[in-house]
Amino acid sequence: MLYKKETPDFTGKEVFFGLTERSTNDDIKRKAFDLIREVRTMPAATVTLDGRPDARVIDFCILSDENIYFIGSKGKSFHKQLMANPSIVLNVRIGRWSALRLSAKVKVVTDDKKAWDEFFVYNKGTASMYSTNMKILDLFKLETGEGEIFQLVEDEKLKRARFAFGGAQVRPWNYMITDTCDGCGLCRDACREGAVLKDGDKYKIAYMECNECGKCYAACPIGAISCVLYDEVWHNRVMESKS
Secondary structure (H helix, E strand, O other), X not given: OXXXXXXXXXXXXXXXXXXXXXXXXXXXXXXXHHHHHHHOEEEEEEEOOOOOEEEEEEEOEEOOOOOEEEEEEOOOHHHHHHHHOOEEEEEEEEOOOEEEEEEEEEEEOOOOHHHHHHHHHOOHHHHHHOOOOHHHEEEEEEEEEEEEEEEXXXXXXXXXXXXXXXXXXXXXXXXXXXXXXXXXXXXXXXXXXXXXXXXXXXXXXOHHHOOOXXXXXXXXXXXXXXXXXXXXXXXXXXXXXXX
């Protein structure tokens, strides 16, 4: 076999970092930032000036104000991309079975002397590397954004939780079972993750367990499930999966 079969085993261990359906945005954000603090060095994606995706590994540092910072050299394409489009996406695996995604708007805060000085307390190697010309560096802060924590807790069973910070909105879930649901249960039967639950005489989605795969949408015979991705081309593509 090309790959060895592996199965998540959380026996005697904390599942999904202790997060539950009752966890607040602050709870989820705090855990996400704790994970970023532990990992620090992560792949960071931007968009080139001609619209292509680009990525590199960046060291992120959470300072005493609980904000995320990083530096960029004015001589690098990374810096030029951020000045043209101050958006960044982080995506990193946490251990074997977990992952973190964060999408944010960034802001140059080089004039913030307190943050600048504190950043280089934790990054002495970088300070040494650029000691001949520190002015070529800019300090960036993740100003506002949203993200998500994932964990595969069993075979075919995941947990996920979304959060936002800096005044941003949590990313909406793709699917919602509307009031037109007639309770037939075909959406539940289609869901291998067990994310579709009985709710009186209708059904609802337990988003912490939802993979957002679209199988429930394709299975619904009366179109009672709405989707934020909807357009006619997308709809036809999904529905063709049933044939």
